[in-house]
Amino acid sequence: MAVERFERHRDLLTGVAYRILGSVADAEDVVQEAWLRWSGVEVAEVEDDRAYLIRVTTRLSIDRLRRAKSRRESYVGSWLPELVGTAPDTAEHAELTASVELALLVVLETLSPLERAVFVLREAFALSYVEIGEIIGRAEATTRQLARRSKQHVQERRPRFDVDRDERRRLTERFIGAAAGGDLDALTAMLAEDVSLVGDGGGKAKAPLRVITGAEKVARFLSSIASKEGARRFMESLGADLVPGFAVEFRDVNGAPAAVVTADGRPITVFSLVIRDGLIETVFLVANPEKLARL
Template sequence: MVGAAVVEDPEPLRIFTEQRGRLHAVAYRVLGRFTDAEDVVQEAWLRWSRVAVADVADPEAYLVRVTTRLAIDRLRSAQARRESYVGPWLPEPMLTSPDVAENVTLGETVSSAMLLLLEALSPLERAVFVLREAFDYSYAEIGEFVGRSEPSVRQTARRAREHVERQRVRYDTDQATRALVTERFVAACSGGDLASLMDVLAPDVVLVSDGGGLAPAPRKAISGLDMVARALLTFAGRMPEDPATDVVSFNGGPGIVVSSAGVPVAAVSLHLVDGVVSAVHLVSNPEKLVGLRDFRAR
C-alpha cells in the first residue's frame, strides 16, 4: 500500500496570515526599519509554526507578544550599531495605504518625524508607547506583551508620552495641503527654480539627509531657508541615469520617490507647519529603500 500524503494543518498559516499586517506594523514602529521588521515577523512565524494552535486561547495576543519581545531585543542590538552609523540616521521609508494617511493617529505614529523622535526612548518605552498610542492596547494587555506589571507599564507609558510631548512638533496633517505642497516642491526642484522652492519652505527649515556612507549626503543637518533650498537644488541636479520622480504614499502621507530604471534611489518626506515645509527628510542609503521597492504598484 502506498503511504498517504501528509497534509499539514492549514489553520496556523491562516491565523498568522490574518495577523501578519498587524505584526509588521507593530515591529516597524518599534524598530523604524522595514527590513528588520520583516525579519522579526518571519521569526514570529517560525515560532508560531511550532506551537499547538489549539492550546492558544488568544492568537492575536500571543503573536503580538512574541513580535514585541523580538522587536525589543533587536532594537537593543540595533541601537548599539547606530553609534558607528555614518551621518544622520533616519527611519527606513515604508509604503502605506491611503487609509493610514486618513487616520491621523495611525499616520502620525508611522511618520518619519515621529519614528525619529522615538529614537530617544529606551526599547521598552518605545514598545509600550507604540502599543498604547498606535494600537490602543490596554495597560494590562501591554504588561502581558512585555512581561511587566500593569502599574509598571503605566509608569513607562507616562514617561514615554511626556518625552514625546516635550519634543514633538505639531506638523500639518491635512492630506490635501500636504499633497499640494509636495507637488509644488517637486515642480520647483525639477525645474531648478530657486524662488519657487523657497516659497514652499519655512524660514527655519531643516534638511536631514541619510546616505549611511553608501550614497552622497551631508554628514550633518542643514538649517535655514537659503542653505536648504540650494542643497536641494544641488541634489536635484545630480539625478541618476534614466531618472523618474513619483509622488506616492509612504509613512502615512505623500512622499517623493526618485528612481532610476524603476529602482528607488532616494525618498523625500516633507513635514509642514502652517502650510510650508519645516523639515525635509531625505533617505538615499540604498539599504534603506527596500520598503519602497513596489512603489509603482501603488
C-alpha cells in the same frame, strides 16, 4: 491549522514590529522568528492567539532594537527609518497610518526600546495597560508610568501638521518644481528660516552626512543636487555609469504625501516634508537604496 492561525495575524505582527524597529527587514525577521517560536509550542493550549503572538513579537522586537541601537551609533550619516508605501488615509485606518509617519518614527528613535514598545502598543494598537504590562513583564502601575512618560516625550517633540493632506501634496509638488528648476528665490520662500534637512544615504548613496540648517543653505543644497551635474554625481555615487531617465512620482509614503524620484523606474530618493505655519520646517531625504526597497 497552526499555519493558518499564525498567518491570520501576520500583517498585525509585522505592523507591531515595524513601528518598534523602524525597519521592515528587521520586522520581517522578527515575525519569522515569532513563527519559529509558534511552531515549537503546543498551539492547541494557546487560549488567545493574538495576545500570545503580539507578546512574542514585541519581546523579540525589543531585544532586536536594543542590539540595533549600538549599530546605529556607527551608521554613516543620519539614520532614518526604512520607508513603506501606504494607501491614502481612510477613516478606519487613519490612526494606524499616522503611527508610521516618518516624522513620528524619527521621534520614536529617541525613546528607550521599552518606552517605544509601550508607546506603540498603547497609541497605535490601543492595548490596555494590563495587556501591555503582561507583554513587557511589568506591573500595571509601572506600565502606566512608562506610557505617560513616552507619550509626553513624543508630544513635546513630534511635529504638529497644520495643513491638510491636499495642501501638503501641493506644497511638495511646488517644492520639487522649484528645486528642479533651480529657482532659489521660490524655494527659499517655501522654507522656514530655521528649516533643517536630514539626509540618509547610509554611505551607499549621495546624501549630506550632517543635518543642514537654515533656509539659504538648504535651498542651495537642493538646487545643486537637482541640476544635471548634481544628478550625474548622484548616479555615480550609486555606482551607475550613465544617468538614466529621471521621473518624480507623488505618492503616499509612510502615511503622508512624498516625492519619489525614480531612475528607469527604480526609486533612488524620497523627499518627505514636515510643514509648520505653511512653511517647510523639515526636509527628510532618504537615498539609501536599502531603505527604499519596499517602494
